[in-house]
Amino acid sequence: MVDYLLGVGILAAVYAINALSLNLQVGVTGLLNFGQVAFVGIGAYSVAILDSHGVHWAVGFAVGGIIAGVAGALVGRLGRTLSSDYWAIATLALAELVRLVALNQDGFTGGAQGLSAVAGLWTNLSGTARDTATFATIAALLVVTYVVARRVRNGQYGRVLVLIRENPDLAASLRHDVVSAKARVMALSAVMASVCGGFYAMYISFIGPSQLLPFATFLVFTMVVVGGLGNTTGAVVGALLITVLYDGTRFVRDWIDISADQAAGIRILVIGVVLLGFLLVRTQGLVPEKVRTAHARR
Amino acid sequence: MLVVDAIKKHYAGVAALDGASIEVEPGESVGLVGPNGSGKSTLLNVASGFEQPDEGKVRLLGNDVTGKEPWDVAKLGLVRTFQHAHLPTKMSVMDLMLVGGQLARGETIRHSLFSWSRVRDEEAAATDKAWSILDRIKLDKLASHPGGNLSGGQQKLLSLGMALMGDPKILLLDEPTAGVNPSLRVQLAEHLRTLQAEGVTVLTVEHDMRFISDVCDRVYVLDRGRMIASCAPSELSDHPEVLEAYLGRSGSKAVASSAAKKENS
Amino acid sequence: MTEVLIDTAVRGSIIALLAVGLTLVQGTLQFANIAHMEFATLGGYIAVALTGAGLGLLLSSVLGVVIVAVLAVVFYRLLFRRLLGSGTMIALIGSLALAIIIRAVLQLVFGSRPRYLPTPLERGMDFHGALITPSQIRLICIALALLATLAVVLKFTSLGRAIRAVAANPDLADVSGLNRKRVVDVVWMVSAGLAATSGILLSIDSAVGIELGFNLLLPVFAAAIVGGLGSTLGATIAAYALAFAESFVLQVDWGALAGGAYHLEVGYRPAVGFVLLVVMLAFRPQGLMGRTVRRG
Numbered sequence: 001m002v003d004y005l006l007g008v009g010i011l012a013a014v015y016a017i018n019a020l021s022l023n024l025q026v027g028v029t030g031l032l033n034f035g036q037v038a039f040v041g042i043g044a045y046s047v048a049i050l051d052s053h054g055v056h057w058a059v060g061f062a063v064g065g066i067i068a069g070v071a072g073a074l075v076g077r078l079g080r081t082l083s084s085d086y087w088a089i090a091t092l093a094l095a096e097l098v099r100l101v102a103l104n105q106d107g108f109t110g111g112a113q114g115l116s117a118v119a120g121l122w123t124n125l126s127g128t129a130r131d132t133a134t135f136a137t138i139a140a141l142l143v144v145t146y147v148v149a150r151r152v153r154n155g156q157y158g159r160v161l162v163l164i165r166e167n168p169d170l171a172a173s174l175r176h177d178v179v180s181a182k183a184r185v186m187a188l189s190a191v192m193a194s195v196c197g198g199f200y201a202m203y204i205s206f207i208g209p210s211q212l213l214p215f216a217t218f219l220v221f222t223m224v225v226v227g228g229l230g231n232t233t234g235a236v237v238g239a240l241l242i243t244v245l246y247d248g249t250r251f252v253r254d255w256i257d258i259s260a261d262q263a264a265g266i267r268i269l270v271i272g273v274v275l276l277g278f279l280l281v282r283t284q285g286l287v288p289e290k291v292r293t294a295h296a297r298r
Numbered sequence: 299m300l301v302v303d304a305i306k307k308h309y310a311g312v313a314a315l316d317g318a319s320i321e322v323e324p325g326e327s328v329g330l331v332g333p334n335g336s337g338k339s340t341l342l343n344v345a346s347g348f349e350q351p352d353e354g355k356v357r358l359l360g361n362d363v364t365g366k367e368p369w370d371v372a373k374l375g376l377v378r379t380f381q382h383a384h385l386p387t388k389m390s391v392m393d394l395m396l397v398g399g400q401l402a403r404g405e406t407i408r409h410s411l412f413s414w415s416r417v418r419d420e421e422a423a424a425t426d427k428a429w430s431i432l433d434r435i436k437l438d439k440l441a442s443h444p445g446g447n448l449s450g451g452q453q454k455l456l457s458l459g460m461a462l463m464g465d466p467k468i469l470l471l472d473e474p475t476a477g478v479n480p481s482l483r484v485q486l487a488e489h490l491r492t493l494q495a496e497g498v499t500v501l502t503v504e505h506d507m508r509f510i511s512d513v514c515d516r517v518y519v520l521d522r523g524r525m526i527a528s529c530a531p532s533e534l535s536d537h538p539e540v541l542e543a544y545l546g547r548s549g550s551k552a553v554a555s556s557a558a559k560k561e562n563s
Numbered sequence: 564m565t566e567v568l569i570d571t572a573v574r575g576s577i578i579a580l581l582a583v584g585l586t587l588v589q590g591t592l593q594f595a596n597i598a599h600m601e602f603a604t605l606g607g608y609i610a611v612a613l614t615g616a617g618l619g620l621l622l623s624s625v626l627g628v629v630i631v632a633v634l635a636v637v638f639y640r641l642l643f644r645r646l647l648g649s650g651t652m653i654a655l656i657g658s659l660a661l662a663i664i665i666r667a668v669l670q671l672v673f674g675s676r677p678r679y680l681p682t683p684l685e686r687g688m689d690f691h692g693a694l695i696t697p698s699q700i701r702l703i704c705i706a707l708a709l710l711a712t713l714a715v716v717l718k719f720t721s722l723g724r725a726i727r728a729v730a731a732n733p734d735l736a737d738v739s740g741l742n743r744k745r746v747v748d749v750v751w752m753v754s755a756g757l758a759a760t761s762g763i764l765l766s767i768d769s770a771v772g773i774e775l776g777f778n779l780l781l782p783v784f785a786a787a788i789v790g791g792l793g794s795t796l797g798a799t800i801a802a803y804a805l806a807f808a809e810s811f812v813l814q815v816d817w818g819a820l821a822g823g824a825y826h827l828e829v830g831y832r833p834a835v836g837f838v839l840l841v842v843m844l845a846f847r848p849q850g851l852m853g854r855t856v857r858r859g
Contacts, residue, residue, distance in 0.1 A: 032652055034659070078845055085595040085655055089784045090844045093837040096781060100837075104830040151411055156404030156421070159389065159397040166386030173346065173380070174398050175372035175464060176405075188407055214777075218663055221656060230388070265670035272664035279657045280642070283649045294392030294441035295425050 006131040008247055013138040014200050016239035019223040020149045020232065021192035026221070027230035027289070028153055029185050030165030031076070032088035035095030036193060037216040041102065042068040043194025044201035044211070048115040049108055057119050057202060064194040072190025076183035092214065099212040114208020118201045138199055142236075145192055150232045152188070154292070161185055162230070215268065219246065222275040228285025237287055246271060299324045299499050300376070300468055302345050305354035307337075307523075314340040315351070316523035320501075322468070327490065327500040329510040329531065332520035338503045339381065341520065342472055345501075346378040347371035359467065375467030381476060383453035387446030391437060391456060394445045395428035396421070398460030424463070431459045435489065451478035455486065468499040475506050487512045507534070565693040567810045573699050573768065575806035576706030580761035581779060582786035582798040583713060584754025590730035590793035591750045594647060594654050598638070598662040599758055600776035600783060606631045606759025607771030608669055611678045620680060620767075628759045635755030636748050662776070670773050677770035680763075702764045709757060710799055717795060726750060730793060781833060782809070785840040809835040 018040060025031045046064030047057050078090060102109045109115065122133040152158055160181055163171040172178050201207040219242065227238025249267040253260070278285065300322040307315040315337045322328045332338050343349040345356055347368035356364045363371050372378075385394060401424055403409040404417050432438040435455050440448065445456060454474055461469060471490075475483050483506075490500055490513045504510050510517055511531035519527040519540045527537045534540055585599045606627045613623035638661065646657040687694035717723035729746045762775060786805050790797030809832055818825030 026652075030652060032655060078841070084652060086788060086844055088655060089595065089781075089788070090841050093781050093785075093840045097834055097837045097841075100831060100834050104828050148411060152407060155410045155417060156396065156401035157407060157410055159393055160405060162389060163386065163394075163397050166388060167384050169348065169368075170380065170384070171397075172348070172368040173372060173378050174460065175369050175377070175400070176397075177367070177369045179367075184407060215663070218659065221659070225656065259674070261674045262671050264675075265667045268663060269667035269671065272660050272667055276642070276657060276660040276664060279649070279653055279660065280645055283653055289388055291388060291390050291442075291444045292393055294390060295422075297429050298422065298426060 003128055003131060006128070006135050008244060010131070010135050010138055010203060011247060012240045012243040013135070013142045014196055014203065015220065015223060015243050016142050016236045017138075017145045017196040017199075018193055018220050019227065019235040019239040020145050021189040021196065022220050023224045023227075023230070023232065023235040024149055024152065024161075024185055024189045024192075027224055027228075027235070028158065028165065029161040029182065030084065031182060031186065032084055033075075033091045033186075033189075034088050034214070034217055035075075035091035035093075035098075036220055037212050037214065038091075038095035038098040039068045039072060039190040039193035040197035040200065040216070041095075041098055041207070041212045042071065042190075043197030044207040045102065045109060045115070045197075046194070047198040048118045048201050048207045051119045052115055057198070061195060061198045064198055065191045068190040068194035069187045072186040072188075073183040075190075076186030077179060095212070095214065095217065099209050102212060103209040110208070112209060114206060114210070115201075116206045118205045118207065120205050121199075121202050134203065138203075141195070141199065145195075146232065146236065148188075148192075149235075152185075153232050157181070157185075218275075219271060222271050222278075224285075225275055225278050226285055228287040228289060229283075230289030231285065231287045234285050234287035234289075238285065241286075242271070242274070245274070299326070299359060300345065300501065301355075301357040302341065303355045303357070305341065305344055305351045305356070307340055307344060307349065307351050313523050315344070315354075317354070318520060318523060318525050319354075320518050320525065320528075322499055322501055324499055325494070325497055326516065327494045327502070327514050329514035329517035330501060330503045330520060331505070331507070331510060331517055331534075336520045337523040338520055339472065340523075342378060342470055342501075342503055346376060346470055348378075372464075375465075376470065377461040377464060377466035377468075378470035379454070379457045379461055379472055379474065381472040383450070383457045385445035385448070385453050385456065387444045389445050390442050391432070391445050391448070392425070392428060392441045394456060394460055395432065395441075395463055396424055398463035399424040399427065400464055428459075428463060431462050435459045436485070451482040454478050455482065455489075458486070458489065462493075466498065468501065469493070471500065471502045471504075473503055473505065475504060475509050483509065507531070564814075565691040567807070567814055569690065569693050569695050569699070570810040571803060571807040572703045573806075574809065575803035576703050577761050577765050578779065578782050578786050578806060579710060579799045579802035580706055580757045580764075581783040582790065582802045583710065583795045584757045585783055586787045586790065586793055586795055586798045587726070587730075587750050587754045589787065591726065591747055592643075592647065594643075594651050595658075595784070596643075597655065597658040597780070598665065599658075599754070600780045601662045601665040602631050602635060602755045602758035602776070603762030603765065603779065604669060604771065604773070604776035605634070605665060606762035607680075607766035607775055608673055608678070609759075610680060610763045610766060611673070611771060614681050620682065623680075624760075624763045624767075627763055628756050631759035632752040632756040635751045639748070639751045666773055666777070673773075675773050677772040678766075679770050680767050682767055696768075698767050702768055705760070705764060709760065713753070713757070713795060722746075722749065778833070781840065782806075782836040785836040785843070788840060789843050805836055805839060808839065809833075 022033065022036050025033045043064035046067060047060030050060040050063060051057055075091060075094060078087065103112055121137060122130045125133055160171060160176045164178055164181060168178050223238035223242045224235055226242060228234030246267065249270055252266050253263045302320045304317045304319050305315045306313065306317055318337060318341055330338055340349065344351045347363065347366050347370065350365050355362060358371065358374050358376055361374060363374065401420050403413060403420050409417055429438065432441055435458065437452065437456055437459065445453065448456060474486055478486065487509060494500060502514060514531055517529065517531050517534065518525055526539050529537065581600060581603060585596065588596050588599065609627040609630055610623045613626055614620055642657065642661060643654060646654040682698060685696045685698055687696050717726060725746050729743055765775065782805055786802040787798045790801035812827055812835055813829060813832060817827060
């Protein structure tokens with residue numbers, strides 16, 4: 001039981017980092033990134049590929065972070081003249097492109113089989129001790145990511161981002177460089193996502209193109225919407241709830257007699273219904289975005 | 299200060315601006331009037347970098363800013379407001395004031411993350427400034443309210459306050475009195491006169507002639523993308539082409555002049 | 564080369580039927596419906612279910628198209644109208660959610676293995692050195708006929724004028740006597756019907772699987788965007804051009820440029836659409852036939 005809870009906890013923390021990243025883009029800035037999984041994949045593959053060549057995982061994180069950051073900034077700049085829906089489709093296309101490369105460049109990526117036996121965390125420990133240490137590590141990383149996301153959201157940069165979401169012309173008229181602000185928030189979020197991907201690959205010691213399917217992005221969207229678009233704490237709450245829900249539905253076959261195929265369908269269906277339900281009935285999510293009150297005079 | 303020189307701008311073959319020019323001297327308060335569709339908004343957009351002219355030049359404080367990004371124009375000291383404020387409901391009045399200010403450190407990710415104390419000092423200074431402007435425009439009691447929930451007139455006033463947070467050298471106001479109730483309108487006119495006394499240059503696009511004659515030293519009249527007159531507000535009724543532009547070419551002259559007098563009185 | 568042309572005509576027709584519908588909805592509601600492609604998948608599966616229940620192929624296909632068209636209006640009235648009320652961003656995420664839900668339900672009901680429509684075994688005919696089947700010829704003819712009919716309806720009938728009027732001015736409540744709500748209903752029915760037709764034609768030509776719609780998502784969006792969203796003619800031309808490009812890059816011996824033999828792997832076929840889409844969005848976001856959008 002403890003092992004199971006630790007497992008879910010680790011997964012939830014990994015997803016929470018991902019959700020914090022996506023919330024900065026979608027919730028705060030209004031940038032509908034349907035290709036979030038590409039940044040995660042860049043981080044995961046960087047760690048895995050370098051590891052398979054005997055390079056330390058820390059280097060993998062650095063390389064993945066740099067590649068993802070640059071990619072994020074470029075994707076952010078692509079939004080120069082695009083309306084938000086075209087841009088969303090473009091990000092989906094880019095993520096699919098990343099998946100196609102992962103699938104077809106077998107020499108580097110292991111093709112459809114992916115890369116397994118990625119170096120793990122705390123390999124000197126074993127069993128529950130190892131899971132506990134892994135959980136502590138990823139939880140610490142989550143705290144750091146949370147603080148970063150909150151600082152960014154609650155400072156002047158965060159105000160600029162929210163204004164870009166609500167009224168970009170007004171932001172531009174108040175001397176805020178809208179293009180650079182978008183590119184920078186995309187770069188920051190991409191780095192967060194790639195770190196998340198690196199840890200994910202190390203935790204399950206595997207990465208393959210099957211993990212880069214658009215559904216992976218969709219799952220994180222559900223977390224952000226359920227938690228509350230634009231609310232940093234909401235992203236973490238949403239990640240926790242949806243991880244428990246999605247992981248819990250793995251056991252659906254213990255309850256009803258259906259094929260593996262149908263079970264997979266049900267798991268996806270549950271997530272889809274939750275997302276659509278929230279969008280229709282409680283668009284602001286469980287922890288709605290707050291209007292910040294003024295600081296008192298000194 | 300601001301020179302808009304022979305601007306031409308076409309949309310799908312239709313000329314919105316057909317060689318319009320204006321020149322605003324430092325410290326001046328200039329009005330820009332003209333019938334609907336005469337190109338006033340387009341001119342404002344071109345001057346503030348929101349639209350690119352097909353032909354012509356825009357110069358601001360001696361710099362050629364033709365085709366520059368709106369934020370680059372704004373960084374040189376030109377801040378514009380919009381006809382419809384559309385302030386967000388997710389930001390408080392104070393947050394909106396702060397976003398109008400120059401918090402250079404807080405706007406970078408690096409300083410937000412690594413220079414907590416300096417960012418805090420910067421915020422505190424900006425907050426003080428915001429309070430004093432809010433006092434001045436009498437919105438201090440609403441500082442924690444969502445900006446988008448204010449009345450139309452209050453949003454216009456707040457937009458002006460946000461613009462002032464960045465100490466602009468020149469303000470471009472797009473119909474500041476549209477949808478504003480009479481008492482706020484008087485307040486707005488007072489603010490603009492005070493600002494002018496403080497040395498801020500103002501260019502106002504406006505329909506309300508009384509407001510124009512209250513706050514402007516000089517007024518440009520735009521019709522069908524061309525500048526047809528430039529004079530003191532009181533001299534507007536001396537220009538037959540102005541009346542014609544406003545009241546239509548078929549209206550009788552008697553009706554025209556009496557209506558103009560009414561508008562000017 | 565003939566092979567490339569046949570391939571282009573077949574795939575171009577499938578993409579065009581979807582792209583024109585996508586562009587029509589985008590034109591009238593200013594919203595990109597990601598679930599649009601799932602109408603094709605739905606059409607295919609409904610036809611499979613009906614033929615399975617003993618109905619003939621033609622009847623099943625027609626019923627499939629009608630059912631999907633009605634479903635689309637139901638989706639619009641129950642879901643999209645409400646979602647659009649919360650803004651286009653929410654509607655866009657919502658359409659993605661609906662797409663996922665439709666796919667999940669189909670997987671629950673039909674499983675994930677591909678299903679086939681009962682089509683008679685056909686012998687491919689030789690056409691200037693390449694093979695073409697009678698069902699492929701039918702597919703191309705039906706698609707072209709529908710696209711031509713749509714063009715005529717849009718250009719010359721009062722319904723078409725009403726649709727164009729709503730697209731030109733979405734805020735207008737009533738358009739020359741035709742109720743705006745009814746116009747939007749018709750647009751959803753027509754575009755979903757065309758999508759279902761595309762899905763059924765594709766299922767007859769090959770098979771229907773859960774991923775049928777998703778695999779078409781990016782090529783269709785590429786065609787609609789390259790054609791200029793809102794322009795049905797642009798979308799049609801772009802669909803065939805894209806299909807040609809996809810087929811062409813696989814045929815070309817890229818290695819010859821550098822003095823070797825290198826063919827792009829077939830796996831990269833969808834990449835053509837992505838690359839075209841991204842390049843297009845970066846450099847000419849209004850599309851080939853689209854109006855220029857004012858910045859600011």
